[in-house]
Amino acid sequence: MGVEISAEGPLFDGRAAQAIADYCDDARDTIAEFGEEIALREMGLVFKHPTGYYESRVKTSLVSSDTAKVDDSGVVYGPWLEGVGSRNFPHTRFKGYGHWRIAKDLVRNRGVQIAEQVLTRHIEGMR
Numbered sequence: 001m002g003v004e005i006s007a008e009g010p011l012f013d014g015r016a017a018q019a020i021a022d023y024c025d026d027a028r029d030t031i032a033e034f035g036e037e038i039a040l041r042e043m044g045l046v047f048k049h050p051t052g053y054y055e056s057r058v059k060t061s062l063v064s065s066d067t068a069k070v071d072d073s074g075v076v077y078g079p080w081l082e083g084v085g086s087r088n089f090p091h092t093r094f095k096g097y098g099h100w101r102i103a104k105d106l107v108r109n110r111g112v113q114i115a116e117q118v119l120t121r122h123i124e125g126m127r
Helices: 015-046 078-082 099-119
Strands: 059-064 065-072
Touching: 015 059, 015 065, 015 099, 078 099
Parallel strands: none
Antiparallel strands: 059 065
């Protein structure tokens, strides 16, 4: 009596691994895009006299293959606007806007939900 075993399909031919890698990249990028949009939205809501320069410096960059970073490209007065600079309260009355904190909190709260929504675009490649 003989037994024949066959290993076929996405798990064995590399399609599932590629779909997972594509999903991870897409989820990372989509979550970072959400964070950038929230930060810019908050800036638009709270800045009293926007010039557009600070907002134009907000960028998303890849830190590693699984990590993206959204920041203000190191604008020198960015910490002051956020409220974490050395010249904020008690040195001045300006306590900052907290736009990055708000964006970070929303990304933390909605990141899993966003990743789950992105998964639906890639699940078929894993079957």
